[in-house]
Amino acid sequence: MERKKGKRNRILILILSLTTLAAVCVTVWALFFRDKNENLTPDYAPQETEANAEPIEGDDSTKLEQPEGGGAVSLTYSKDVTVSLSDKTAGLLFANPGKSNQDMVVQLIIQDTVIVQSGTLKPGSQVTTLNLLDGAEKALSEGTYEGKFNILFYDPDTGEKAIVNTEIPVTVTVAK
């Protein structure tokens, strides 16, 4: 009886030790090896319109022909971006002309890290300034980086993300 009890205790200790070891391994992985810089693209358009968006002057263009169930967009952009670490802003040119049939969200990504993510840009709006994400300025130093715009498209009625997205390589100059 005592031997049985002893054996059961040993098994219990073994199970508890393995569970503790597993917990330690997961913690170490989460702290040191997990990729913290995930690009989490929203599946539905952000509720808020981008605060820095301005209307495109003189934009009275006719809507593009859109295949049924598909999408049609127009993009106007510059490939040069500046970042001010002190202002925590990015200077850029990106426009979603009025002829587009989709809302857009712009991400600026440098070395797999999302530095900027805009609110919704409705057709007929453009941005020349976007705010850096919280803490993003800590990941950057003065100098020049190769980055990219990641442009996400959303149905203006349902907010659902389109199956097509666009990437645009850009040069990012970072200053204090």
Added chain:
Amino acid sequence: MLVMAMSATAFAAESGTIDTAAGSKTIDVSAQYTTNATTPTVYSVDLAWDAMSFTYTAAGTREWNPSTHSYKDNTTASWSDGKTITVTNHSNAAVTAGFAYAASDGFAAAAGSFTASTLSLATAVDTTVSGAPKSTTTFSLSGTLPNTQTTSGKIGTITVTLT
């Protein structure tokens, strides 16, 4: 004796002289146009895509074998027709559009391909708006789809890279 002398002073231009009084000289004036104006590149690209909704249709029979308690698969399956993506360049520079497909988790067995994985579009300078450089690629699926996917849902993403 008073000698009265008349003199005429000729002021010669830098590039010539008038040697005689009441003479004339033709001096060419030249000019050259230089500019410090810049022509920044403005990129403007239109993208249009068909509804990226496909059907994977299985036909034929799966025969039940009572002696082995398993099915003999006599089915064949095919995907619906490809869908088009059109790129139009309104930029004052040439643009290249690259296409890539990434399957969502669980759908790696369905592969996506394009009739053209890259489209090169010339500058729109010296073209009309309606005659802007335009090109098309067709996206198709191959491979298989899990038979658990009985309602239409997202199985992947297409990325168009503009350079």
